[in-house]
Amino acid sequence: MRIVENRKELHAYLAQARADKKQIGFVPTMGALHKGHVSLVTRSATENDECVVSVFVNPTQFNDKNDLSSYPRTLEQDCALLEAAGCTLVFAPSEEEMYPEVDTRVFDLGPVAQVMEGARRPGHFNGVAQVVSKLFELVTPTNAYFGEKDFQQVAIIREMTKQLKFDVNIISCAIVRETDGLALSSRNTRLTAEQRHKAPVIAATLNESLQLKETKSVQEVIDFVISTLNNVDEMEVEYYEIVDGISMQPIKAWSDSTYCVGCITVYCGKVRLIDNITYTRD
Ligand code: PAF
DSSP, X not given: OEEEOSHHHHHHHHHHHHHTTOOEEEEEEOSOOOHHHHHHHHHHHHHSSEEEEEEOOOGGGOSOXXXXXXXXXXXHHHHHHHHHHTOOEEEOOOHHHHOSSOOOOOOOOGGGGSSHHHHHSTTHHHHHHHHHXXXXXXXXXXXXXXXXXXXXXXXXXXXXXXXXXXXXXXXXXXXXXXXXXXXXXXXXXXXXXXXXXXXXXXXXXXXXXXXXXXXXXXXXXXXXXXXXXXXXXXXXXXXXEEEETTTOOBOSSXXXXXXXEEEEEEEETTEEEEEEEEEEEO
């Protein structure tokens, strides 16, 4: 596995790979890797000749500067995991390398960006679109892999890819969970032992709500999820929305969409956790 820190070396490596007609798989990450990332890398390594992984904590997508400075940076550990998972090239640029000039681009990503995370984290998805579009330009992957835990992010990437006409397949991969159901996230390490013990209630409640779908309205299911979780000490739901899985727009009735997905953000103490569940998919 090669580790490169600048565009020039990345370009040289990939030029050779392209000349050798190799198919390039790409997994963008911000490091602090866990089994969820590893599953993306394993899939990318299996489905492509080259498996490129970027490790870059992107400042433009953080709307909270404390969150940016406290974000874990564990490159050495990450590289060990990446090598074991079949990654062939790690791109770990500095901030200056990624942004030699300030990126002033403002994306108009339309309705998919205006709800849920987009409505609550101003600038976040614009920053994601900035960095992922730069990375796509540099890596020119055939296939790019994203985790479905960040469900809305996948829709954002698809929209940006369409608008900028990148010739890349966006492949979304199922959430990886701990054995007790908690969705894997770099943020889980910030939970206290007690909070970690309680956190699986999020996935358990979403699962329980699947059964209610047969007899309850969309609003009743939303109310059930919010009230169940808000009754757990230290938990506070920021939002629970049931949306169309493509447009991200909230639905009012189950018949409004053939792909109904519930997306949740919950504070567990000070830690903001997200998860989602699919109710229907044709
Ligand atoms: O999901 C993430 O880790 C980040 O948003 C991404 C896609 C690597 C862009 O910085």
